[in-house]
Amino acid sequence: SQQGEEDPQALSIQEGENATMNCSYKTSINNLQWYRQNSGRGLVHLILIRSNEREKHSGRLRVTLDTSKKSSSLLITASRAADTASYFCATTRRDSNYQLIWGAGTKLIIKP
Amino acid sequence: EAGVAQSPRYKIIEKRQSVAFWCNPISGHATLYWYQQILGQGPKLLIQFQNNGVVDDSQLPKDRFSAERLKGVDSTLKIQPAKLEDSAVYLCASRAPGRSYNEQFFGPGTRLTVL
Numbered sequence: 422s423q424q425g426e427e428d429p430q431a432l433s434i435q436e437g438e439n440a441t442m443n444c445s446y447k448t449s450i451n452n453l454q455w456y457r458q459n460s461g462r463g464l465v466h467l468i469l470i471r472s473n474e475r476e477k478h479s480g481r482l483r484v485t486l487d488t489s490k491k492s493s494s495l496l497i498t499a500s501r502a503a504d505t506a507s508y509f510c511a512t513t514r515r516d517s518n519y520q521l522i523w524g525a526g527t528k529l530i531i532k533p
Numbered sequence: 534e535a536g537v538a539q540s541p542r543y544k545i546i547e548k549r550q551s552v553a554f555w556c557n558p559i560s561g562h563a564t565l566y567w568y569q570q571i572l573g574q575g576p577k578l579l580i581q582f583q584n585n586g587v588v589d590d591s592q593l594p595k596d597r598f599s600a601e602r603l604k605g606v607d608s609t610l611k612i613q614p615a616k617l618e619d620s621a622v623y624l625c626a627s628r629a630p631g632r633s634y635n636e637q638f639f640g641p642g643t644r645l646t647v648l
Contacts, residue, residue, distance in 0.1 A: 454636065463537070463624055463639035464576070509575050518588050519564070519628065519635040523575030 426524050427510060433530040440497045442527040444510030445490075451513045453486055454521065455495050458507045467495075467508075497529075505531045535559065537640035539625050545646045551613040554643045557606070558627030564588075566637065567600055567610050568624040576624055582608060615647045 427444050434440055444453070452471045456464040470477045470486045470493065477484045483496040497504055507528045511521035538557040546552050558565050563584050568576035579598065581588040585605035593600065597616070602608040612619055622644050626637040 452635075461642075461644070463641045464626075464637075465639070466636045469636060511575075513635055518581065520578060520581065520589065521576075521635070521637060523577075525573070525575050 427508070427527040429527060430525070431528045431530070433532060434500060436500055436502055436531050436533050438500055440500050440504070440529055440531075442495045442508050442529070444493045444495070444524055446493075446510075446512045446522075446524075447491065448512075448514055450488075453484075453493050454511045454513075455482075455484060455493075456509045456511060458509065458526070460506070464509065500529075500531045502531050502533050505529060537625055537627055537638050539623075539640035539643055541643055542641060543644050543646075545648065546615055548617055548647050549614040551611065552615055552645060553609050553611045554623050554625075554645075556608045556610070556625030556640060558608075558625070559629070559638055561629065562627035562638070563605070563630040564628040565602060565608050566626040566628075567608070568626065570622045570624055570642070572621070579610070612645075615645075617647050620645060620647045 450472055452469055454469045455467045457467055458464045468479045468482055468484050470484050481498045486493045507526040509523055509526045511523045540555050544552055565582040567579045569579055570576045579593045580590040580600045582602045585602050598612055600610045622642040624642045625640045628637050
């Protein structure tokens, strides 16, 4: 079953602008991960944030986690055309055999 | 290190035909997953293996889908007979053992079209 819900479903911005995507989930989690999927390709892991962390950075990516609101956001700064892709959040529950529960994704388009 | 390999990349079949997909995970990765991803949706777990044993196949439609990982390395997923609604991308992923978190590494997927 799908636990995460991303919004917006689609986002189109100009190159150089920042892109923010949000993810909400339903149950208590062990960690939350963000993945990127380019058209016709497999998913690539971007960043993981544990349930006891509130913010994490990796290059142009910033992830926040608010466990009280059961939500996370992914910020991509200074967007590039190559960032055009679908972005998915995935959560792991403590009792889940390390399974990932996925949202439906946000489709990001960066206009040159 | 080499990534997760999948073949074929694309497959077009008629409904009621059979099809098989192959996956070779990253060397040393004990856990292997098969996902189904329908266009516009997130991946849906079909089956999870730990070495050559099944951990979870609760979402695998067992009347038509089967999967095996006989030697605990590569795996095959079979659909027999296929239905129109099986049109999707089938993704294989693997995870390293003994990690404190569970980053998964994905193959490029097999895009199946059932006509």
